[in-house]
Amino acid sequence: MADDPAQARAAALAARVRAGDPAALARALTLAENGCEPLMRLLRPAAGKADVVGVTGPPGAGKSTLVSALVSAWRAAGRRVAVLAVDPASPFSGGAVLGDRTRMGAHSMDKGVFVRSVSARGHLGGLAAGARDMIDAMDAAGWDLILVETVGAGQSEVEVARAADVRLVVLAPGLGDDLQAIKAGILEIADILVVNKADRPEADVTARQLDAMLALRSATPVRPVPVLRCAATTGDGIEPLRAAIDGAALAARPDRPARRHDQLRHLLAEIMARQMRAAVLDCPALDSVLARLSAGEGDLDGALADVRSALDASAARRDQT
Ligand SMILES: Nc1nc2c(ncn2[C@@H]2O[C@H](COP(=O)(O)OP(=O)(O)OP(=O)(O)O)[C@@H](O)[C@H]2O)c(=O)[nH]1
Ligand SMILES: [Mg+2]
Numbered sequence: 001m002a003d004d005p006a007q008a009r010a011a012a013l014a015a016r017v018r019a020g021d022p023a024a025l026a027r028a029l030t031l032a033e034n035g036c037e038p039l040m041r042l043l044r045p046a047a048g049k050a051d052v053v054g055v056t057g058p059p060g061a062g063k064s065t066l067v068s069a070l071v072s073a074w075r076a077a078g079r080r081v082a083v084l085a086v087d088p089a090s091p092f093s094g095g096a097v098l099g100d101r102t103r104m105g106a107h108s109m110d111k112g113v114f115v116r117s118v119s120a121r122g123h124l125g126g127l128a129a130g131a132r133d134m135i136d137a138m139d140a141a142g143w144d145l146i147l148v149e150t151v152g153a154g155q156s157e158v159e160v161a162r163a164a165d166v167r168l169v170v171l172a173p174g175l176g177d178d179l180q181a182i183k184a185g186i187l188e189i190a191d192i193l194v195v196n197k198a199d200r201p202e203a204d205v206t207a208r209q210l211d212a213m214l215a216l217r218s219a220t221p222v223r224p225v226p227v228l229r230c231a232a233t234t235g236d237g238i239e240p241l242r243a244a245i246d247g248a249a250l251a252a253r254p255d256r257p258a259r260r261h262d263q264l265r266h267l268l269a270e271i272m273a274r275q276m277r278a279a280v281l282d283c284p285a286l287d288s289v290l291a292r293l294s295a296g297e298g299d300l301d302g303a304l305a306d307v308r309s310a311l312d313a314s315a316a317r318r319d320q321t
Contacts, residue, residue: 007038014042018139019094022114025141027114032133040133046140048260050082052251054164056150057190061172062196063149065232068107072235073242074145075112082114082143084134086150129267131160159270161189162263165252166245170194171201171210190225190278193250198229198237285310 011033016024031039055063064085071081107113118134131148138146150160161167169190193214195207210227228244230237252259280286289306292298 006315010036010038012044014039014140017043017137018046020142022111022141025114025137026116028137028141029118029134032137033118033130035130035133040136043137044138044186048139048256049134050135050138050139050144050146050147051253052135052146052164053245053249054148054150054161054167054171054189056167057170057194058172059151061170062232063151063170066170066194066196066230066238067147067149067231069230069235069238070147070245071107071113071240073238075107075110077242079142080114080143082138082146083116084131084138084146084148085115085117086131086148086156114138129271130266132163132263135163159266162259162266165256165259166248167191168194168245170196171206172197173200173206189310191223192244193225193227194239194241196232197228199231199234204231241250279311280307283307283310283314 013024013028017028028039028043032043038226055067057063067083067085071083074081107115116134116138118131135146135148148160148164167189169192171193173195193210195203195210197203207227207229214225214227226238227243228246230241232238289303289310293300293303
């Protein structure tokens with residue numbers, strides 16, 4: 001193994017990442033995004049220490065601005081912060097924080113802040129695996145607070161959110177339709193609901209709607225979900241939100257091993273499902289099975305059994321060679 005040049009390169013890179021070299025981490029993230037098991041095998045054992053905070057919500061709710069404001073708050077409290085922005089529709093500028101257009105420029109000069117963006121395009125639903133590995137790489141590099149921004153509440157956001165210890169769902173007033181559309185999804189994944197843009201008069205209505213939605217849910221015994229208001233652009237409410245996140249992260253730590261176990265379970269199932277789908281679509285016997293099926297010979301169960309045995313037979317042939 002040690003003679004394998006690819007393995008040796010992975011080992012050298014992993015050592016630099018674990019030593020906290022930011023250039024090495026940047027390179028590792030590019031590899032992790034596209035799946036690089038030789039590297040991840042070396043990094044994963046060093047991961048599992050970070051507080052991972054997921055920030056999701058509809059487009060334009062102010063997630064990036066909020067993330068930037070939270071980064072400032074954590075920096076002021078002496079914590080280093082890494083940010084992973086998944087498919088940012090708007091660039092992670094955060095320029096308007098506290099009215100200071102150069103704020104994010106200040107973050108980019110700050111060695112205590114690491115920001116990486118990743119596009120969801122071209123991942124064919126496999127983003128969760130890549131993002132999970134990227135979070136682990138940041139974690140292994142010693143970033144013990146990682147913010148992950150994702151847009152919306154679709155399946156891939158839920159998958160990415162699974163990686164987080166604390167999940168924030170960010171909403172803004174005046175997003176009435178979005179609120180309806182993402183209702184089901186947010187209730188499922190939120191640990192803290194944030195009504196951003198609280199400087200707007202409609203913020204009260206939105207907060208009340210959310211409280212009403214949560215009250216409906218309280219018939220089922222689940223943990224309480226606080227609704228916090230803030231204005232990312234002015235900084236109002238950011239400090240209480242940061243304190244709430246820190247508290248939730250602390251409370252979530254004992255469950256982290258179980259959560260990682262659960263993530264791996266889903267990740268494994270997801271990867272296997274994708275491999276299985278590819279194998280089925282590739283199966284040489286598929287066309288004849290489908291031809292028989294559409295000619296009315298046999299049923300779907302029979303067709304499934306035929307494809308399965310064709311796949312088993314080709315696996316057996318592969319094992320022999
Ligand atoms: N009035 C007001 N505007 C805000 C606030 N926070 C963010 N905005 C504005 O809302 C717009 C969208 O902010 P972003 O931070 O880009 O929102 P986002 O949710 O990251 O958007 P996507 O990444 O495109 O989904 C920007 O023009 C912000 O300046 C706030 O607290 N109050
Ligand atoms: Mg954004």
